Amino acid sequence: MLKKLRHIAKRVWSRRRVKALLTLAVLFLVLNLAFPLKIRPRYSTVITAADGTVLHAFLSDDDKWRLVTELDEITPVLQKTILHKEDNYFYYHPGFNPVAMARAAFRNLTTGRRTSGASTITMQVVRLLEPRQRTYTSKIVELFRALQLELFYSKEEILQLYLNLIPYGGNIEGIKSASMLYFGKPPQLLSLAEVTTLAIIPNRPSSLRLGVNNARIVQERNRWLNRFRKTDLFTPEAIADALSEPLTAHRRAMPSRAPHLARRLKKQYADQPVIPSSLRPNRQAQTEQLVTNYVGRIRALNVHNAAVLVINNQTMAVEAYVGSADFANRYDGGQVDGVRAVRSPGSTLKPLLYALAFDKGLMTPKTVLNDVPTNFSGYEPENYDRQFYGPITVESALANSLNVPAVKTLQQVSTPNFVGCLQKAGFETIKKQSKDLGLSVILGGCGVTLEELTRLFAAFANGGQFADLNFVATHQPDSPKKSHLVSAEAAFLITNTLTQITRPDLPNNFDNSYHLPRIAWKTGTSYGRRDAWSIGYNQRYTVGVWVGNFSGEGVAELSGANIATPLLFSIFNAIDYNSARGPFRMPKNLSMRQVCAETGEVPGEFCEHKIVDYAIMGVSPYRRCQHQKAVWTNAPGTVSYCAHCLPESDGPVQRFYPNLAPELIAFYESRRIPYLKIPPHSPACTRVFAQQGPQIVSPNDGSEYFINPQQPQQLQLSCQADNDVKQVYWYLNDKLYQKAAPTEAVFFRPQPGALKISCADDKGRNTDIRILIRAE
Template sequence: MPNASKTAKQLLESALSMTKKRAFWLSAGFFIALLLIDLAFPFRVNPRYSTLVTASDGTVLHAFLNEEDKWRLYTELDEITPLLRQTILQKEDRYFYYHFGINPVSVGRALAKNLTTGRRTSGASTITMQVVRLLEPRKRTYGSKIIEMLRAMQLEWHYSKDEILQLYLNLIPYGSNVEGIKSASMLYFGKLPQVLSLAEITTLTIIPNRPSSLRLGRKNPYIVQERNKWLRRFEKAALFDPQVIEDALREPLRAERREAPKLAPHLAIRLRKQYPQLPIVRSTLVPARQTQAEQLTRNYVNRLRSMNIHNAAVVVINNETMNVEAYVGSADFNNPYDGGQVDGVRAVRSPGSTLKPLLYAVGFDKGLITPKTALNDVPTNFGGFEPENFDRRFNGKVTVEFALANSLNIPAVKVLSDLTPSVLIDYLKKADFQTVKKQSAGLGLSMILGGCGVTLEELTRLFAAFAHEGQWKGLHYTMDDKLNAPSSPALLLAGKGSRKTSHPKDENARAEGVGERLISPEATYLITSILTQVTRPDLPNNFDNTYHLPRIAWKTGTSYGKKDAWSIGYNRRFTVGVWVGNFSGAGVPELNGANIATPLLFDIFNTLDYNSPTGWFKSAPDVVRRKVCAESGDVPSEFCTHQLLDYAIMGVSSTRKCQHVKWVFTDPTGQRSYCTECLPDSGYIKKLYPNLAPELIAYYELNRVPYAKIPPHNPACTRVLEVGAPVIISPNDGSEYFLEGQQLQLACQAANDVKEVYWYLNDRLYQKTSPQQPLFVTPPLGKVKISCSDDKGRNTDVRINVIAVN
């Protein structure tokens, strides 16, 4: 008997062992089968969401329909409040966090009820199964139900419970083209899900099961009845405090279909195109600043309409972070007649005089000029280019700071000519002026007066470099400028791999970046000092001697044809760019930067940063004060009796000695001058005379400006050709010329020590050349005076008569 008992025990143990092995292999086989099915039939979770653009504080600015023309706004995990979670789970799936996608108890109960009644009375769908049905709609059959169960297990395998709940709340239907609880919350209650009350959440909870019969905004009384039924159920389940339930029961339903948010439309459209893969783009806009800028721009343009000026654009940059805090592309986006949907911030326009600060800053850094350097504002021909000032007047000899503060054109062209356009183009390329990069091969001296293409965005970013001591930095339009498309859109849209927007400390870290050096802090300080002056012609008439003038550095500009008016300004906190004009390109006689664009600039600064406590810019380390000659701006010589203080950059600014006067030998009466070859034995004196440039002499002569003239050279001198005035050998004095499309050659002979000669037509400078270089011109018809002056101030005139051949 003991042996038999032992044998039975062994057989039992063997049977149990076999059963365990079979169970293990069955489980393993089932698992492998599920894995193979998952690999063969992957469940693709890739819903198409609407794009939502928010402000820096999370305020919703603009919402867009998705590719399927549906409102499906993306609900983030942190927007699912405990109140919302409790309510939705109590109604739809109380055991959501405990099952594996299928609730076996509910399935068994539903199957038994359906079999006993002979019809389908319960589906036993979990939230996970509902997500599957929303992603892959099928006919309501038992076969479809089995597929839904398998897909639900797949979904549970790949995603967490919170992510599945998030997907459900993003996909549930609310009738028409509204899907997702965030869409319904925004479009029917005008608020985000996290601020919904219990009554509002319950309302949105019951709609998806009956979106046709429970139409928000149309059947609100009936919806209130159904809502209250569920509130009573929550009360019986002790889900919420009784007083909270009573308050929710008494709350009226104020649901109605609202317009989707459409604020900051130009930037919103831009960001949507830039980040098409993101359901939520958090911009850098500050709602209060954006609203203020939009209102000021709209109201200001409304006052200009009587002058046939219909649009404006504004950019506001926070200098500390380089965040764009206000972006106004046009005065009224919804105005199709005036091109309201054109983005004026990115439209390519002529900059007028707004590039002059950069030009003079480069001149400071190259050691060519200082603020007191003298420049000649007189009629000048730069190889066929004859610029004029905005007011068509000339000022004679002026300083650099006067030329910049008064936005004079001829001195700017002179500095650019000395600097060469290619140097300025390189700086503009470094500052990321895209159109200048494309146009660079064809740009010349006219670019400094507006002969190139720029955008308001580029100009404002350039002036922000002046607020950063010459460091150029890129602009930030989103709170995370490192946004990239995730490797799997499905992960992003389901909650996995979604990029959190940066916190304030992150943006501060970005702002602390060094940036790229564009100009030196010293040159920046000199430019800022000049642009802060208030005694200047581009001060608006109605701001003269007024307490409304903000403390800013600013520069205006007006394009050729008066098509574009600019005003860009900055202080320590902000840089603001303003463009005013017509998107049609129509010019307006009254349009100019000073009186049209600057008032709006001042209004914006006074609104954003009135009486700013931030302080002002401090002098750079290598900026020094030195005495210079008031006549030339150069280091004084022993003849410079009138001196004044000037700024200079240590080790950079030129130290050349002043040569504004020179010694001339004359007779005692001052009627005749001598060279060293013809000094008389009878006596002579040595006297100082102004060393004036030929173009300045011509300007003085033409406008009868008195000056100390060097007496005519001794006519008895035998070396007139070698050491005297240039001799014009072509054309012949007193001759008639019959021209039929040809050009006339100008040629001269000059002394060996002459390096440059200046040719004038009717007392207007045409071009300077070397003495040996022939020059071809097309003279005007009629009597023409042709003059040639050398770099010693000596001059020769001839007169000819030009006749056209018929």
């Protein structure tokens, strides 16, 4: 009977226990739904380098140094030390330790005061997340929150939270913050002595202040190390080394490299506490130092700033990012990000223009263009040195950065096509300006950034393939997605031209210098000498350099060649000196052919001087050279004949004369450069010539001119005529105004109203234009 009663009692007790447990579980679930656990620590933003080292750190939004300690930064030494000191049974209890709580309650009740606590690491995390007054009610809430933590988070994550939130005095929280600020290194590099030091501070952050009470801290540290030795937590050798290690902790500044990129990434990834950048710490430090030293040297010229971007061509990762020479220099605008500042590009867009011209079959590197004064509907560009060089090849025009050939090329390519290509290459300001851009865009009449220009030149290094830049480190092995910008053949031709060193934009004192890196590069100087550019690349890297003043102040000595390029060369010599990689390989669709040296076209019957040129098969033009033409003259060569008036007697002689463009003839005449002229046509000839008449280059057809009626200005009449034209006749509103030589400048005083201007040559050919004169 007694056994039966015991059995019934056990069953009743078992049911009640199960019922109680179920009730508690339901109650916990209800409370969990009513009071959900919200863990949202406000961490500091940390920018790391590609190797994981800290580049830059920001205060949290509540002005705390609270750096995230990642799981892989919690070393076994750190974990064993913290658990032994704070919570030996961390991996065994459900968030609270009943034994420790009972022991603490007994001691507190018997002594009448609080002599020991029973908080586990989990309960301390709750207290750090939700600070409360130390009461029994608060303890109950902490127990509930601790159970929630244990339910939803792993032990490793709870330990990580604890290490991220423990206080170290002032505005320093978390072991990584303390490690960086007091020891200058991340937690995984701490020694046993340093780990023990940081383990004891949170209990007494006011009295044990690192850098202030180091002697007292050493005593407390050694006391704990001896306790570790008694429990065999670490080997005797490790303890002995830790006891003898001096404490040199003091308050340091947080790392602050790449401040411009750090702020950019912080804004872009606002909710991410750790942002892994693509920067290489050594590369960044090298570049920052080179920029600082260089700007210090040129400050005497009234040039105060520079910006540099270094790109890895294979991955398109940005390995160095320097926005200004000194971020802390507010006087010179040090906080302006020169990598993203919109500036005038000068001549740096010319390589893309000529690459497009090669792809469209308009020209080849040896094609000859005329660098002569030219009026493009009122726009009259001139070269940097205010000189003109006459006939010049495309590659020489690019290497010498001549302006008139570039504008002529843009006229052939068309501004919309060129601007469209720039838009495809990600030039954001040009997208906004596209409707207002004209021929001046190729000479810097637009807005670009150093980032956009450097990314463009990286496309030449990658065989014409364009890709976005990577500012954040990725673990994907795939190569960046690339799109076709120009052909590989055109990119090679541009690279081949830009690797030449016999060019005017080679910096002073770099001729025949071993300091000259093996790179392709292009310089640029904006109007008013406000911006100096130099962009260079080899197979591994593309480096963009801008030098100038953020205030926009121009400097007479500022130029891409002599100011920006020395810094470019220094950076390449630092990051890739004597690169083992060879030159760029010539694409298969690129061939070599002989061309006439006079025009760059396929040799004709008159071409005696031939040179070798590149040609894109199936694309490059195939025109027979006609740089000379046959003319019948009399024996002395004083009169020329056409087929209509060729005499049957007197033995006419066929001679060859240069087939010069009218603009080139005008240039030769204005500079008094001798050339072989075609003799005057036979006066006995009655043939009417059907060819085009003189080209009126001033004034501009269809333009409006404003004059002051009280002091009317003079307008110039000028034209370009064929080689054999000796005289032209100017007409105003069909009335003869003056006869003159084709190259002679004629002036007149206009009156308000519509005006028809005509020019006829001595062959009877005529050209008309119309302009409008308005009174101001």
